[in-house]
Amino acid sequence: MRKLLLSAAAAMILFSGTxxxxxxTPKAPAQKWSFSGIFGTYDRAQLRRGFLVYKxxxxxxxxxxxxxxxxxxxxxxxxxxxxxxxxxxxFRDGPNDExxxxxxxGRPADHFKAPFxxxxxARAGNNGANPPDLSLMIKARLRGPDYVHGLLTGxxxxxxxxxxxxxGMSYNTxxxxxxxxxxxxxxxxxxxxxxxxxxxxxxxxxxxxTFLAWxxxxxMEVRKRMGIKVMLFLLVLTGMLFALKKRIxxxxx
Amino acid sequence: MSELNLKNPVLxxxxxxxxIFAFMKHETVDYPTPKNLNYxxxxxxxxxxxxxxxxxxxxxLAMHYTPHVDYAFASIERIMRDVNYGWLIRYLHMNGASxxxxxxxxxxxxxxxxxxxxxxxxxxxxxxxxxxxxxxMTAFMGYVLVxxxxxxxxxxxxxxxxxxxxxxxxxxxxxxxxxxxxxNATLNRFFSLxxxxxxxxxxxVFVHLWALHVHRSSNPLGIDTKTDGDxxxxxxxxxxxxxxxxxxxxxxYLGFVFFAPDFxxxxxxxxxxxxxxxPAHIVPEWYLLPFYAILRAFTADFFLYWPISWLMSAxxxxxxxxxxxxxxxxxxxxxxxxxxxxxxxxxxxxxxFWIFIADCxxxxxxxxxxxxxxxxxxxxxxxxxxFGHFFVITPLLGWLETPLPLPESISAAVTKEGGES
Numbered sequence: 187m188r189k190l191l192l193s194a195a196a197a198m199i200l201f202s203g204t205x206x207x208x209x210x211t212p213k214a215p216a217q218k219w220s221f222s223g224i225f226g227t228y229d230r231a232q233l234r235r236g237f238l239v240y241k242x243x244x245x246x247x248x249x250x251x252x253x254x255x256x257x258x259x260x261x262x263x264x265x266x267x268x269x270x271x272x273x274x275x276x277f278r279d280g281p282n283d284e285x286x287x288x289x290x291x292g293r294p295a296d297h298f299k300a301p302f303x304x305x306x307x308a309r310a311g312n313n314g315a316n317p318p319d320l321s322l323m324i325k326a327r328l329r330g331p332d333y334v335h336g337l338l339t340g341x342x343x344x345x346x347x348x349x350x351x352x353x354g355m356s357y358n359t360x361x362x363x364x365x366x367x368x369x370x371x372x373x374x375x376x377x378x379x380x381x382x383x384x385x386x387x388x389x390x391x392x393x394x395x396t397f398l399a400w401x402x403x404x405x406m407e408v409r410k411r412m413g414i415k416v417m418l419f420l421l422v423l424t425g426m427l428f429a430l431k432k433r434i435x436x437x438x439x
Numbered sequence: 440m441s442e443l444n445l446k447n448p449v450l451x452x453x454x455x456x457x458x459i460f461a462f463m464k465h466e467t468v469d470y471p472t473p474k475n476l477n478y479x480x481x482x483x484x485x486x487x488x489x490x491x492x493x494x495x496x497x498x499x500l501a502m503h504y505t506p507h508v509d510y511a512f513a514s515i516e517r518i519m520r521d522v523n524y525g526w527l528i529r530y531l532h533m534n535g536a537s538x539x540x541x542x543x544x545x546x547x548x549x550x551x552x553x554x555x556x557x558x559x560x561x562x563x564x565x566x567x568x569x570x571x572x573x574x575x576m577t578a579f580m581g582y583v584l585v586x587x588x589x590x591x592x593x594x595x596x597x598x599x600x601x602x603x604x605x606x607x608x609x610x611x612x613x614x615x616x617x618x619x620x621x622x623n624a625t626l627n628r629f630f631s632l633x634x635x636x637x638x639x640x641x642x643x644v645f646v647h648l649w650a651l652h653v654h655r656s657s658n659p660l661g662i663d664t665k666t667d668g669d670x671x672x673x674x675x676x677x678x679x680x681x682x683x684x685x686x687x688x689x690x691x692y693l694g695f696v697f698f699a700p701d702f703x704x705x706x707x708x709x710x711x712x713x714x715x716x717x718p719a720h721i722v723p724e725w726y727l728l729p730f731y732a733i734l735r736a737f738t739a740d741f742f743l744y745w746p747i748s749w750l751m752s753a754x755x756x757x758x759x760x761x762x763x764x765x766x767x768x769x770x771x772x773x774x775x776x777x778x779x780x781x782x783x784x785x786x787x788x789x790x791x792f793w794i795f796i797a798d799c800x801x802x803x804x805x806x807x808x809x810x811x812x813x814x815x816x817x818x819x820x821x822x823x824x825x826f827g828h829f830f831v832i833t834p835l836l837g838w839l840e841t842p843l844p845l846p847e848s849i850s851a852a853v854t855k856e857g858g859e860s
Contacts, residue, residue: 224698252516318710322516325701326709362719402709405519405526412527413697420690427683434679438474438671 214329214336214360217392221399222331224414227407228400233261235379236397239390241271242377244320247312247368249300252321253401256294261400268294275299313354315367324395324402331395336360338391341370466652471670472677473658475849479553480656481684482546487644488685489539489692494637496532497581504584506630508623511586512711530700536578537703538692540726543571547768552792554780555657561772563650568768570643575727575765577636580629582724587708592721594621594629600734603755620714660852661781662845669849720809728806729799729825734761735810736822743823760822767829774829776837784843788836795828 220229237258240250255272259265272292277299280287292299301317302308308316324330337360345357351365358366372390379385400406443461445451454460503522505514518525547567550556556564583594598615602608617624655664664670671677695702703725707718723731737744737757744756751759767774782788798821805818846852 252513252520257520322709326706328706330706409526409530409697409700413693416693416697417690420686420693424683424686424690427679427686431679431683434675438676 211362214332216332217335219331230262232393232396233400236393239377239394240397243371247301247317248320250298250321251319254297320398322402324399331399335391335395338372468674470673472656472673473664473849474671475658475853477659479549482542484681485688486542486546493535496528499528500532506627508626530696534695552782554661556772557780559654565769566647573636573640580633583629585708586712588710588718589705589708591712592718593723596721600758603758665848722807729802730761730764732802732806732818733764733822736818741819774833776834779842784845785840787840791832798824
């Protein structure tokens with residue numbers, strides 16, 4: 187029996203592509219991002235707005251486990267701001283000297299507080315669906331930034347003719363299979379911006395994508411800057427080595 | 440050959456008891472090398488260097504990595520975020536694996552084209568095939584350590600293949616897993632073996648070099664070195680040529696590390712392993728795709744399977760074919776019946792050489808995509824051609840083809856061309 191199950195599992199795994207990959211999900215349109223290209227950097231104002239979108243909207247359901255509050259200092263938040271942001275959350279800590287667990291205000295060293303205690307709580311609160319952690323979302327999807335932007339702007343209130351969407355689900359153009367358990371999270375003016383940027387759905391999506399691109403690859407700016415220096419160094423070195431090679435080999439024949 | 444003339448009394452003392460300096464001078468500085476090697480001969484030393492890069496970065500990564508199902512994924516993200524230059528070390532290691540395979544594949548195809556595997560270098564070649572086998576095992580286990588979705592499900596698919604072995608298959612699978620599923624015990628042993636196997640590769644590389652230094656490098660003309668004029672000392676000629684090649688290679692390698700570190704990776708592997716959710720599309724890393732395609736080609740209606748269908752299941756046939764697709768290389772020195780080594784002097788062989796490369800790339804494409812429609816037949820034809828190349832085309836071609844006349848010596852050929860050597 188176990189052998190049968192194993193073979194069945196292996197066969198399913200080997201050929202499972204067939205069932206899913208033949209979907210009619212269109213590619214999300216390519217967008218321009220401040221962080222693409224070898225000179226790309228994260229737009230600081232956009233990161234701040236993106237953080238606001240996460241805090242006001244996404245954080246209600248999605249965790250950001252891999253990011254600590256102190257990391258926000260890397261993108262221009264001051265120490266005082268970070269302390270204040272962390273202190274808004276309560277964390278369970280302990281045991282103290284009496285052996286009791288206690289609640290305390292968040293500190294910069296804490297990681298972003300998850301909205302749910304565990305997966306079961308998350309599912310119970312979300313119609314059975316488990317909202318994924320967003321820390322690495324941009325790296326965990328093909329053409330991540332474009333896909334997430336497409337997903338956030340790709341909701342249709344009325345699905346195309348002949349498609350029925352079950353109760354509690356929404357229709358999304360770019361989600362594989364089109365049925366998504368997340369109700370449209372953003373809309374025009376969903377989040378209030380203080381820097382005068384127009385709070386459109388498209389703008390919100392771009393801002394949160396930029397913020398999540400940073401949470402996924404916080405090293406990107408350092409990496410690219412170092413890369414340019416390394417490449418320039420190597421180009422010169424390669425040229426010199428080539429000249430040296432020519433010279434050493436010139437006494438042959 | 441200049442004499443070793445040590446002045447330093449300490450070195451002299453050592454040399455008298457262990458003649459290591461004479462050995463090093465003989466094998467690395469004076470080592471006579473054919474003067475006509477082209478740039479395809481750079482890839483052997485490149486492979487050795489990237490092996491060292493992998494071992495060094497790997498040892499540092501192991502200092503920060505936790506081989507436990509609950510912490511593995513998070514510990515790698517900690518390396519990426521909190522360890523000083525951890526992202527650099529990790530990306531060097533991750534892309535280094537792809538570079539290692541790219542270099543070794545080019546190294547192998549160079550051997551195939553110039554007949555480097557032919558007498559008296561058969562054993563040298565076979566040790567090389569052993570190296571690529573251990574490399575594949577090492578890479579597979581290393582990929583599992585990330586403990587992402589593709590790590591977990593890749594490990595499940597590959598280890599499950601052994602269940603195709605009759606009678607003891609299930610027992611072997613449980614033994615590999617150390618339990619009844621890919622779990623903590625599996626991760627732990629893969630970590631242990633992933634740390635061990637590079638040193639096995641290192642030892643094999645040493646033997647590979649030992650065998651190389653007996654009959655020395657072959658060359659693009661495929662003829663033996665006859666006079667002193669055919670060879671040049673390794674240093675400075677090939678040390679500078681290899682260093683230049685290394686610098687070009689690093690431009691390529693570090694270009695990926697700094698500007699497209701996830702180019703070779705699967706997005707799914709940035710999702711932590713979850714035994715309850717199967718990814719839509721399980722694929723191995725690019726360097727294993729052709730072999731994956733050969734594995735999948737064996738279905739009940741595959742014409743290569745018919746003759747053996749009374750003997751074994753299609754799945755077992757696929758597993759055997761997958762291993763055979765690499766082991767067949769061990770037989771190549773005897774399957775190739777041609778009297779000359781180099782493809783340069785074989786009028787028809789180069790066409791089949793390039794068709795074979797195209798077939799390998801095609802199988803890679805088939806391995807990467809879902810097996811449906813024409814791709815099923817395509818993969819089966821590609822697989823049949825792969826084996827046909829070794830078992831039919833290679834022996835026949837040696838008999839049917841008339842090689843072009845060989846030059847008298849390397850020096851004669853070089854002077855005649857009048858060009859650069």
